[in-house]
């Protein structure tokens with residue numbers, strides 16, 4: 657496979673491999689302050705309450721993964737319903753009535769989806785962790801499902817959100833492209849197709865990468881990693897500096913509020929405000945994000 661390996665080293669490149677997941681790279685891309693809160697500040701700033709739409713998504717993902725672990729004869733829509741019910745995550749809902757209504761919907765999603773599957777067609781992997789490395793990054797992540805179709809592997813990603821998907825979502829996903837490269841490397845089998853399975857509509861959006869488009873995604877991942885690694889290093893230097901405010905007693909959960917943060921760190925990890933700030937777990941620590949987008953209740957992400 658034609659990757660960007662061999663093009664390096666570049667000036668400013670990190671000396672060590674930057675270990676990451678696609679989520680970490682995307683966090684760096686989306687909002688550096690959120691990246692800092694998520695991956696660097698320790699103790700980690702407290703998060704807001706759980707989101708109900710995440711509870712729905714996680715419950716469905718868990719049920720679908722468990723469904724494939726059942727023996728063949730139990731891979732039925734009813735089993736999907738039972739698995740969903742047994743593993744239902746109740747966090748973030750307004751009340752028991754709302755949670756119950758969404759449990760029913762999620763049961764329909766999961767059982768309706770598995771009714772479209774061939775239970776004898778075992779995937780190569782379910783919630784499978786894959787990893788690959790270049791001269792810059794060691795990247796790993798977990799694939800919802802890895803199928804074999806003919807002589808090739810296909811990366812399958814389940815989506816439960818309300819937004820309809822486009823082919824661009826599949827084409828432009830850094831995570832899916834990285835998973836395809838990693839699966840191909842680990843299994844020594846070509847993997848160029850990535851699919852988004854949108855459970856609410858039953859739609860499957862596919863994109864078939866070329867070696868060149870995969871290499872472009874991997875190159876992009878390396879660029880982001882190079883930037884993030886340099887910022888991480890500077891962060892560690894600044895945090896270790898003697899002028900840094902002394903942390904509280906061991907075990908005390910601190911909120912890394914902006915007042916405690918050296919100005920250079922704040923500049924290095926600047927906020928990127930936008931509508932997404934409404935849904936950011938660290939919004940309570942971010943005055944700019946609060947000003948940029950309205951507060952949302954934990955259940956506001958559900959499509960009523």
Ligand code: SF4
Nearest residue numbers: 687927933936942945
């Ligand atoms: S609220 Fe917005 S700007 Fe602030 S950390 Fe979160 S995503 Fe970034």
